[in-house]
Amino acid sequence: MADNSFSDGVPSDAVEAAKNASNTEKLTDQVMQNPQVLAALQERLDNVSHTPSSYIETLPKAVKRRINALKQLQVRCAHIEAKFYEEVHDLERKYAALYQPLFDKRREFITGDVEPTDAESEWHSENEEEDKLAGDVKNKVVIAEKETATAEEPNPKGIPEFWFTIFRNVDMLSELVQEYDEPILKHLQDIKVKFSDPGQPMSFVLEFHFEPNDYFTNSVLTKTYKMKSEPDKADPFSFEGPEIVDCDGCTIDWKKGKNVTVKTIKKKQKHKGRGTVRTITKQVPNESxxxxFSPLKASGDGESLDEDSEFTLASDFEIGHFFRERIVPRAVLYFTGEAIEDDDNFEEGEEGEEEELEGDEEGEDEDDAEINPKV
Structure with a gap:
């Protein structure tokens, strides 16, 4: 009789598991001895592990040496590309001088210093039906003017609130404007772009020209954007053209009580010993x-900025670039909204409603009372 003492003391499921494990090992050994199976497994492993860097590592030293030579050529290409963009900047400066007389006349029409002639104010639509309709309307207007010569319609000077309307139309700008900023921006008469002189580091300046107003004494507020157009020594292959690397604002000479960039709050303080209460006032930053014109400075000492600061700086650079490339050259089209429609047609991304993420708003202390700037 066979000795069943071992199997009698072990649960049947454990015995079955041991048998299955033994069978699996035997089957695995048989499969691994099949050349076709091994080849298929090797192909799968090659596909999984293959990356450009792993492939380069497998190349002979002689080939790697030639690849290094190609990289040196690529760096030289990057430096030539940088030179190309420097010459583009020179061309921008040259043509900016040609545009400026037209922009100066634009300002005269906006401010009302000069009234356009009939020839200058004539505009033909690309749509013939619109032209015909405009002609009919014009004829009716002429007749109506003759019949009601005494009832003249309002004729304000220039184009009122021209630049302020652009700020309202462009989302990127309207998000920055607070209600108490609006009366000030209505005094904005012109925005200009000035390019750095030949031989100077690449940069451009935005000039915001204001008429005399009750808020500050400056006639011009400036924002300077410094640019870099050379490959990074540590990472030359990342070069993709000029980039804004820093910016400087200007000092705004606010009139008394008109500074909208700060607000004054009152706070009650209780003395620990005597229990007396006093009220103090202090100024704190205000959104505006x-x-x-008081931008965050890029870190120049090698220390990295925190994530929020980097986002703020990147947004500032984007706004400066948008003023330079879009707003100033095509101001009338942003005033009428035509340029905004064009921008919307070329926007990337899915259409539809976007879920708005609402963050927690920071409230003021219960005892704090805000004193808003006078506008």
Missing amino acids: FFNF
Whole structure:
């Protein structure tokens, strides 16, 4: 009789598991001895592990040496590309001088210093039906003017609130404008772009020209954007053209009580010993478009900025670039909204409603009372 003492003391499921494990090992040994199976497994492993860097590592030293030579050529290409963009900047400066007389006349029409002639104010639509309709309307207007010569319609000077309307139309700008900024921006008469002189580091300046107003004494507020157009020594292959690397604002000479970039709060303080209460006032930063002229500085000491600061700086650079490339050259089209429609047609991304993420708003202390700037 066979000795069943071992199997009698072990649960049947454990015995079955041991048998299955033994069978699996035997089957695995048989499969691994099949050349076709091994080849298929090797192909799968090659596909999984293959990356450009792993492939380069497998190349002979002689081939790697030639690849290094190609990289040196690529660096030289990057430096030539940088030179190309420097010459583009020179061309921008040259043509900016040609545009400026037209922009100066634009300002005269906006401010009302000069009234356009009939020839200058004539505009033909690309749509013939619109032209015909405009002609009919014009004829009716002429007749109506003759019949009601005494009832003249309002004729304001220039184009009122031209630049302020652009700020309202462009989302990127309207998000920065607070209600108390609006009366100030209505005094904005012109925005200019000035390019750095030949031989100077690449940069451009935005000039915001204001008429005399009750808020500050400056006639011009400036924002300078410094640019870099050379490959990074540590990472030359990342070069993709000029980039804004820093910016400087200007000092706004606010009139008394008109500074919208700060607010005054009152706070009650209780003395620990005597129990007396006193009220103090202090100034704290206030959200305003005019903080645009007191920008965050890029870190120049090798220390990295925190994530929020980097985002703020990147947004500032984007706004400066948008003023330079879009707003100033095509101002009338942003005033009428035509340029905004064009921008919307070329926007990337899915259409539809976007879920708005609402963050927690920071409230003021219960005892704090805000004193808003006078506008």
